[in-house]
Amino acid sequence: xxxxxxxxxxAMGGDNAPDMVVEGIQVVLKKxxxxxxxxxxxxxxxxxxxxxxxxxxxxxEVRHTPDVITNEAKVAQALRAGRNSSMxxxxxxxxxxxxxxxxxxxxxxxxxxxxxxxxxxxxxxxxPAMPAYFPTMRGKSVMxxxxxxxxxxxxxxxxxxxxGEVFARIGLNIENPSVGILNIGVEDLKGRxxxxxxxxxxQASDLPIKFHGFVEGDDIAKGTVDVIVTDGFxxxxxxxxxxxxxxxxxTFLKDALTSSPLSMLGALLAxxxxxxxxxxxxxxxxNGAMMLGLNGICVKSHGGTDGLGFAHAIAVxxxxxxxxxxxxxxxxxxxxKMDHSDxxxxxxxx
Amino acid sequence: xxxxxxxxxxAMGGDNAPDMVVEGIQVVLKKxxxxxxxxxxxxxxxxxxxxxxxxxxxxxEVRHTPDVITNEAKVAQALRAGRNSSMxxxxxxxxxxxxxxxxxxxxxxxxxxxxxxxxxxxxxxxxPAMPAYFPTMRGKSVMxxxxxxxxxxxxxxxxxxxxGEVFARIGLNIENPSVGILNIGVEDLKGRxxxxxxxxxxQASDLPIKFHGFVEGDDIAKGTVDVIVTDGFxxxxxxxxxxxxxxxxxTFLKDALTSSPLSMLGALLAxxxxxxxxxxxxxxxxNGAMMLGLNGICVKSHGGTDGLGFAHAIAVxxxxxxxxxxxxxxxxxxxxKMDHSDxxxxxxxx
Numbered sequence: 199x200x201x202x203x204x205x206x207x208x209a210m211g212g213d214n215a216p217d218m219v220v221e222g223i224q225v226v227l228k229k230x231x232x233x234x235x236x237x238x239x240x241x242x243x244x245x246x247x248x249x250x251x252x253x254x255x256x257x258x259e260v261r262h263t264p265d266v267i268t269n270e271a272k273v274a275q276a277l278r279a280g281r282n283s284s285m286x287x288x289x290x291x292x293x294x295x296x297x298x299x300x301x302x303x304x305x306x307x308x309x310x311x312x313x314x315x316x317x318x319x320x321x322x323x324x325x326p327a328m329p330a331y332f333p334t335m336r337g338k339s340v341m342x343x344x345x346x347x348x349x350x351x352x353x354x355x356x357x358x359x360x361x362g363e364v365f366a367r368i369g370l371n372i373e374n375p376s377v378g379i380l381n382i383g384v385e386d387l388k389g390r391x392x393x394x395x396x397x398x399x400x401q402a403s404d405l406p407i408k409f410h411g412f413v414e415g416d417d418i419a420k421g422t423v424d425v426i427v428t429d430g431f432x433x434x435x436x437x438x439x440x441x442x443x444x445x446x447x448x449t450f451l452k453d454a455l456t457s458s459p460l461s462m463l464g465a466l467l468a469x470x471x472x473x474x475x476x477x478x479x480x481x482x483x484x485n486g487a488m489m490l491g492l493n494g495i496c497v498k499s500h501g502g503t504d505g506l507g508f509a510h511a512i513a514v515x516x517x518x519x520x521x522x523x524x525x526x527x528x529x530x531x532x533x534x535k536m537d538h539s540d541x542x543x544x545x546x547x548x
Numbered sequence: 549x550x551x552x553x554x555x556x557x558x559a560m561g562g563d564n565a566p567d568m569v570v571e572g573i574q575v576v577l578k579k580x581x582x583x584x585x586x587x588x589x590x591x592x593x594x595x596x597x598x599x600x601x602x603x604x605x606x607x608x609e610v611r612h613t614p615d616v617i618t619n620e621a622k623v624a625q626a627l628r629a630g631r632n633s634s635m636x637x638x639x640x641x642x643x644x645x646x647x648x649x650x651x652x653x654x655x656x657x658x659x660x661x662x663x664x665x666x667x668x669x670x671x672x673x674x675x676p677a678m679p680a681y682f683p684t685m686r687g688k689s690v691m692x693x694x695x696x697x698x699x700x701x702x703x704x705x706x707x708x709x710x711x712g713e714v715f716a717r718i719g720l721n722i723e724n725p726s727v728g729i730l731n732i733g734v735e736d737l738k739g740r741x742x743x744x745x746x747x748x749x750x751q752a753s754d755l756p757i758k759f760h761g762f763v764e765g766d767d768i769a770k771g772t773v774d775v776i777v778t779d780g781f782x783x784x785x786x787x788x789x790x791x792x793x794x795x796x797x798x799t800f801l802k803d804a805l806t807s808s809p810l811s812m813l814g815a816l817l818a819x820x821x822x823x824x825x826x827x828x829x830x831x832x833x834x835n836g837a838m839m840l841g842l843n844g845i846c847v848k849s850h851g852g853t854d855g856l857g858f859a860h861a862i863a864v865x866x867x868x869x870x871x872x873x874x875x876x877x878x879x880x881x882x883x884x885k886m887d888h889s890d891x892x893x894x895x896x897x898x
Contacts, residue, residue, distance in 0.1 A: 335796055348732070348740055382698070382784040390698055390781060415788025419796035428785075431740060434732040435782055436789045438765025443793040446685055446769035450828060451801065454821035461818035468814030471804035478800060 202232050205515055206297035209239035210266045210284040211304025213502050216240070217247050219303070221505025223258065224251040226512040233516055236291050238263055238284040263287055267308045269501065276308035277315060285309060289316045292494040298519035299495030301511050306498055310345060313489055313496040320524060322531050323491040327358045327430075328498065329365050330437055330487050333478060334421030340366045341380075341418065344437055344487065347430035352395035355379065355427055359400055360531045361490040362425040363407050368521040369488075369514065374406075375424035378413035380432060388412075396427070405530065448476075488518055490527070495519050552582050555865055556647035559589035560616045560634040561654025563852050566590070569653070570597040571855025573604040576862045583866055586641050588613055588634040613637055617658045619851065626658035627665060635659060639666045642844040648869035649845030651861050656848055660695060663839055663846040670874060672881050673841040677708045677780075678848065679715055680787055680837050683828060684771030690716045691730075691768065694787055694837065697780035702745035705729065705777055709750055710881045711840040712775040713757050718871040719838075719864065724756075725774035728763035730782060738762075746777070755880060798826075838868055840877070845869050 207223070209216040216239055223235055234257050237244055241262035248255040265283040267276045280286050285304050291297040293316045302309050314326055328345030331338050342362045347354065359377050366375035379397055381389040386397070389412070400409045410423045415436060418426055428436070455465035465472065489496045495518050499511035557573070559566040566589055573585055584607050587594055591612035598605040615633040617626045630636050635654050641647040643666045652659050664676055678695030681688050692712045697704065709727050716725035729747055731739040736747070739762070750759045760773045765786060768776055778786070805815035815822065839846045845868050849861035 333796070335799060380785060382781055415785040415790075416792030416795070418789055419792035431732055432782055432785055435730060435765040435778075436785055439768055439786045439789045440765075440793045442766030442769035443790045444797060445766070446683075447794060447797040449685060450825050454825040455818055457821045457824075461821035464814040464816065464818030464821075466814065467817070468805055468811035471807045471811035471814075474807075475800050475804040 202234055203516060203519060204234045204236065204297045205512065205519070206236040206238065206288040206291035206300045207512075208285040208288040208300065208302035208304055208309075209237045209244055211302040211309075211501070212499065212508070213303075214504060215303060216244055218503065218505045218508050220244070220247040220251050220254050220258075222508030222512055223254040225505055225509035226516075227253050227257055230513060230516055233257060233512070235259070236261055236288070236297055238288040238291075239266075240264060240284075261287065267305050269305050271305055271308055273307045273311045276305065277311055280308065280312070286312055286316075289313050289494075289496065292496070293317055299497065299515040301497045301499060301508075301515050303499035303501050303503060303508060303511070306345075306501075309496065309498055310489060313492055313494070317492045317494040317496065319491050320493055320528055320531070323357050323361070323527075324354060325357075326489045326491040327361060328487045328489055329362055329369075330433075331370075332418055332426075332437075332440070334419055336421030338370055339418065339421055339424055339426060340370065340375075341426040341428065341433055341437065342490065343428065343430040344433045345430050345489070349431075350392060350429035352392045352399060355392060355396035355429070356399050357491065357531065359396070359407065359409075359425070359427045360405070361527050362427060364523060364526045364530060365488065365490060365518075366424045368518060368523050368526070370424065372424050374408050376408040376410045377425040377427060378410040378417065378423035380418075380426055380428035380436070381412040381414065384412045384414065386412075392429075407530075488514060488523075490523075493524065495523070552584055553866060553869060554584045554586065554647045555862065555869070556586040556588065556638040556641035556650045557862075558635040558638040558650065558652035558654055558659075559587045559594055561652040561659075561851070562849065562858070563653075564854060565653060566594055567597050568853065568855045568858050570594070570601050570604050570608075572858030572862055573608065574601040575855055575859035576866075577603050577607055580863060580866055583607060583862070585609070586611055586638070586647055588638040588641075589616075590614060590634075611637065617655050619655050621655055621658055623657045623661045626655065627661055630658065630662070636662055636666075639663050639844075639846065642846070643667055649847065649865040651847045651849060651858075651865050653849035653851050653853060653858060653861070656695075659846065659848055660839060663842055663844070667842040667844040667846065669841050670843055670878055670881070673707050673711070673877075674704060675707075676839045676841040677711060678837045678839055679712055679719075680783075681720075682768055682776075682787075682790070684769055686771030688720055689768065689771055689774055689776060690720065690725075691776040691778065691783055691787065692840065693778065693780040694783045695780050695839070699781075700742060700779035702742045702749060705742060705746035705779070706749050707841065707881065709746070709757065709759075709775070709777045710755070711877050712777060714873060714876045714880060715838065715840060715868075716774045718868060718873050718876070720774065722774050724758050726758040726760045727775040727777060728760040728767065728773035730768075730776055730778035730786070731762040731764065734762045734764065736762075742779075757880075838864060838873075840873075843874065845873070 209219045267283045267285045327343040329340045329342035330344045497515040559569045617633045617635045638650045677693040679690045679692035680694045847865040
């Protein structure tokens, strides 16, 4: 029997909380029966919801708090006034060692700030980064940062590369993931100085990272590499541009297939195949972004997700906790750091 | 009868040159019979090709040069050694007033550098910018910069906004185009300093520009605004991410529709509707990017395009020349400049 693992949950975060949270727990327990949960939120609402999900109820301990961080809350305000919020208490449980990881579908900025404040960053990591999964022609890739790191220097990008590689190894179960830096050309002379410098550091490093070099925007969907490294500004725009394009294509397709009786019949015949396509592009399958680089596991779920999507986010946290992702990051980053400063020392002595 | 308009063409640029160039001329003449062309390139190749396109032959004057700028040529090398190239001589014809605009499907970097060197920028414009058309849920939008302006300050972005607005008015025939700045959130407090400052300048300006504020990546496909303003790094990555996503979706759809005899039959029945979808997403319909901000019209065609795509690029140049786009840009930008420095003067006096 596998070991029991406890996760803490901000049960009040997300558009459909707490019901979708409780439903997500019920769903994830089918695949991961060894999980246990600390649920932070409004006790009466949660107990009401748990009545409908007996399997979930048996795996949960409810910790009451009436305080909630709203989506509109500013980061500073959440840090100051949110000390008894469901989000903060759920994070505290990880800091105190009561839970192996925390999951929230609430306010992203507040979650990142609170988690950084409570858990602190790993040694050598300046800023936490948020990766997201992408569907590709070859399967799935990871891109980071999708968080709030608007301006990134070369050192930040190198840290993202190391964290992303470990995340892909554990989260996507890829033995030796390839890593590329997003740029506007694959030649060494193109692009921003920070991406050029980051590529030089990774190229020179002795780390066992399969560094591919630069990739372009269309390489994301091609699946040219398993890990795409970029700053939070570019990453956010690439992610949302891809989502918008996929949605537009789906709308056009739907319009085309309902434009005449003949094409409606065609669509009906092709329905099982079209459903498979829809499933492949289903954003719920890609839900659950870990905040990498913290002393603890913190997973952000999409705010608008449902029970199925939230179950995916829980499963992500469980996998990462089981495989001690942070130990792997610490180990790898210590090597890049050593290698890098060693190189600088040598250069200084030459 | 409409007035005759002469355009100069780099007949040797592009993967399928010069045949696709000559074919493009033949195609565009059907819609624009008043166009005349100066064709720069290898005379014997061009005369050979023109034999197959008699309508094109009647509208063309061939100017012989054996020199060609290759796709691999570095910008500095092209500027130095390319003085007799088909690209350079075609640009010179605009500088000398022989042609109203130039079209090339050759090396983008070389074209931009040569055009800037020969034609110079418009008063008050620091750097030329390259817009591209995007298919959206509502029709078509324009995004800029897609050129080589990797780092842009607020002033550059404001210049792009003014040029893009005029371009959409003339190129897309929209009376009062709305303009948005690409950012990672729609709130004023998010994003890079340069985009925040650019938004402040545009918000404060008395220009008759319909400034929408910030837009996000998914707003591109939604068609939230007619003009999307961004730096060349982010723009290039958004464009290629969208292209890659659309291609992936099309591949998955094709796979789905050939996965079983039943879905193949369905696809057959829905074929006319699916063809309409394909046509709507056809990149050839969006070919032809003008380099905005130069003292002259210079249009870059995709290198890999065919005759139909090249015809689109010629039509873009013809439209922009006919409507004197550069006069409109000069006029608008003078107003933003005046307004902006006026404001600064007032602020300094307060």
